[in-house]
Structures are given as C-alpha cells and as structure tokens.
Amino acid sequence: MAEYRSNRRRTILILLILSSITLITLDSRGGGSGVGGTVRGVARDAFAPVQDGVDGILSPVEDWWDGVTRSGDIKDENRKLRRQLQAARGAADRAKAAAAENRELKRLAKLPIDGSIDAVEAEIILGSPGNFEATVGLNRGMDAGIGDNMPVVSGRGLLGRVSRASKSRSTVLLLTDRDSGVSLRDVRSNAVGVLNGRPEGSDQFLDFVKADDDVKKGDELVTAGSEDSPFPSGIPVGRIVSVRKRPGDLNPRITVALYGDASRTEFVRVLVWPVP
C-alpha cells in the first residue's frame, strides 16, 4: 500500500513537471502569439466582467464605510458641525480631483505628437498582479483598435507599450519593466542612447551613450524612432538629472527622470502605430 502511494506520488509529480515544461516551451516558441496568446486573451476577456463587478462592489462598500465612520450622534452640535466641515472639505477635494482630472485630459490632448497618428483613449483600471513585472491593465482592447506593441502615452509623456491585447483589455509594459528598452534622443544635441527598464523607485539610466557625446543635466529626451523601434520619434520621455563621467569609462553614467508615472495616471492614449 505504501509503495503504491509512493509510486502514485512520483507519477503525479512527473506529470506536473512534464506538463509545465511543455507549456513553457510551446509559449516561449510561440512568442506569446500562438495558442498560449489565444488562451490568455480568452481568459482575460472572460474575467473582465468579474473584475469590473468586483471594482463596482468595492466602491459602494468603501463609500458605505466612509458614511459609517463619518456618522455620529446627531444631537451633538459640535460633531455635526465637524461633519459639515468634513463634507465641505470632501466636496473641495472632489472639485480638486475633478480639476486635476481635467488638467490631465487637457495635457493628454496637447502632448506634442505627430498629428497624423491616430490614438485610442483608454483608462488604467488594473495594476500588475505579479512581483517581477511593471505592467498596468487598460479597459480597452482590440475591439477599440488597440494592438500589440502600440505605444502608450500619458499627458506627460511615454508610459510604455502594449504587450498583450485581448478583445476588451490590454496590458501595458511600462518603461520601468526590466524587459523594456527604448532608444532615446537628446533634443538639444541629438545624442542617442538606450533606456533599459529598471524597477520603479530605482534610478533610470540612459545606456550606450558615447563618452564624447554632448549630454548635459536638464536635457530633454524623446524617443529616437529608430527603424526597428515600436515607437515613433519625438515622444517626450524624460530629462537628464545627472551626468557622471569618470576617466577611463567607455560610457558616462546618465540618470534620467521619467515624465510618465503610471501610478499617478488615470487616462492614457494608445497610439495606433505603426500606421496601418
């Protein structure tokens, strides 16, 4: 009996390992666009209404909880006045939030991007569910014209590119993802380098800039738009905050402050690029 159980355990373990390795191999070879990509798309679309529903459920619960914590003894005049004051402050905060949202949308409309490029407006609704990637989820997908690798911008600048699009959802690979890389150009000197993603909270660096290239603190960086890049040229990305050149170094150490910050962004535009 013990031997039977031991054999059964071993068989299950081997089956699980073989199944996993087969899936990893198939998905890696398909580059995310084969059967694996299709299954992912179907799953994301299937879960989209559930995720919307949970979002919808959580909001009223939050509001209800706010209401409970703010209500008190109505006979207590002092507390009543405090509540009124809080309500007034809340209204002011909401007005501020609406104004900020308005500003964000206006910035989004004014971002200096080639006018011939169509764009799809979308809202960031999900953060990354994992620990080893920097992604956000958008509320629109292929049905709205969004496709894989399309650039995503906020009102301040480039945020990243669409890594996977399903019918109703898209996932954006942010510039801070370790798998992200984009070639950038110094607007003042035309020096070119590559921004390889590093996790949010860490410094971002412009790599592969030649030691004799003219780069200075404060220079603005835009996408270089090289031939094989998924980004059109000229999208604002960030500015140089420090340049450290040491004798003997092949490349200077250039620290970059990114303009786009997904954690503070609600609305984005997905650029329909390359133009079909």
Add this chain to the structure above:
Amino acid sequence: MIARAFRMGLLLVLLVVLQTTVFPHLRIAGVVPDLGLVAAVAISVHYGPEFGGSFGFAAGLASDLFLQTPLGLSALAFALTAYLVGVAQSRLMRPAWWVAPVLAAAAGVVGGLLFVGIGGLVGQDQLFVLRSIRTILLAALYDGIVALVLFPLATAVARPDPRSPAALRAPGY
C-alpha cells in the same frame, strides 16, 4: 467528489480575482503575495503533496494567464513548491498556529527562487538580478501574513466530502 471539485474551482476563481483586482491596490513595499501558492501549500500540508501539487499547478497556470512570463512558469514553481512542502511537513509534529505563516513564508522563498531560477533558464534574463532576492523575501513575508486567513479558508474549501476515500486518509488539522 463533484462537490469538492466545484468548491476547488470556485476557490481558484476567487484567488485569481483577488490577485488581479484587489491585491494590486494592496501592495506593501512594492510587492503582492502569491495567493495561489499559499493556498496550494495549505492544501498540500493538510491533504497531501499530490493534491497540493496539482492545485498548485492549476493556481500557477491561472496566474500565468495574467502575467508576461511564459505560460507554465508559475505553474511549475507553485506545483513543485507545494509538493516539496507537503512532503517535508509530513515529518513534522502536529502543527501549531504559527506553523501556517512560517510554512507560507518558507514556501514563498522556495517558490520565488524556483520562479526566478527556472525563468532565467528559459530565457527570462530580466529575472536574474539582485533585486529579485529582495522582492522574493518581501513577498514571502506577505505570503506569511495572508496565510493566517488563507490557510484556514483553503483547508475548509478542500475538505473531502464525507464518506469519500480521501476523507478517510485526510489527517485533519
């Protein structure tokens, strides 16, 4: 048997919804817990490594659907971790209340290392950085915290139907 499978399916859906919708807003120090891994470890500890490993595979596969890494990577890491923890804990004495968070945190470290290690082997070079160690350790601590709630929940959901052969083998808590 069918009722148990149905309950396990519901648990899987619940974990996926929580992982993709709720916990991205509840990041601590930039990390989220691996709910599927913690649940798989709980099931492995209580109902055996085969069952825990199989649930870990399913939970990992469900997580993979929403990640950028190759399909099957989390499935392999979760299945192996749950299986190993299930085999190792069978040598332990009757568990105390603190065993759940400790096991979950240990599983978080093992699962994280497997994920990064296997990921690196299959071409996910971006995972092979020193910062991944920090991420793994912080996420493991978070796994330990959620285990206080998730262990009893997963154990209750996975409880075998009365009079089933699995119920006779189950060690209970």
